[in-house]
Amino acid sequence: MITLYGITNCDTIKRARRWLALHGVDYRFHDYRKDGLTETQLRAWVDELGWDALLNRRGTTWRTLPDAAREGIDQESAIHIMLEHPSSIRRPLLDTGETRALGFSESTYTELLG
Numbered sequence: 001m002i003t004l005y006g007i008t009n010c011d012t013i014k015r016a017r018r019w020l021a022l023h024g025v026d027y028r029f030h031d032y033r034k035d036g037l038t039e040t041q042l043r044a045w046v047d048e049l050g051w052d053a054l055l056n057r058r059g060t061t062w063r064t065l066p067d068a069a070r071e072g073i074d075q076e077s078a079i080h081i082m083l084e085h086p087s088s089i090r091r092p093l094l095d096t097g098e099t100r101a102l103g104f105s106e107s108t109y110t111e112l113l114g
Contacts, residue, residue, distance in 0.1 A: 002027040002113070006091035008034075016092045016104040025113055032086035042082055045093070045100065051078040053102055056090040 004020065004027050006013040020027050045054055055078045056062060062070070065088075069081060082089050094101045094109070101108050 001097065003030050003095045004028070005030045005032060005037075005089075005093040005095065007032055007087055010091055012104050013092050016094070016109070019104070019106060019109055020113075023109075023113065032089055032091075037083065037086055037089075039079070039083055042079060042089075046075065046079060048100060049102060051075045051082075054078075054090055054093075055082060056088050059088065061085050061088040 002025060004013070004016060006016075006029075008029075008031050017029065042054075055073075065081065065085070069077070073081075090102050092102075092104055094112070096112055099112060101112060
């Protein structure tokens with residue numbers, strides 16, 4: 001089962017969901033905030049994709065964190081931030097069951113999903 005991870009009100013999520021619907025892709029949507037995220041799952045993504053790729057440093061959540069939390073960030077502190085503030089995880093994260101892809105790109109989705 002294909003799963004799209006993110007938050008409901010994100011514009012990029014809305015574009016990804018429109019693309020999936022337009023192309024008839026059956027998927028499940030998992031909202032980080034409403035449905036939660038386990039540390040085990042997040043650590044698996046970090047191992048596969050890297051914490052730096054997963055941490056959204058361009059969003060409002062990151063900018064509102066205290067300077068002390070943003071300075072000297074490393075893998076463990078990034079994981080802590082992402083677990084405490086799920087909207088700080090880059091989105092969307094598309095999980096095909098075999099492959100994970102961050103962000104939305106029509107070409108990447110076409111390549112992964114046909």
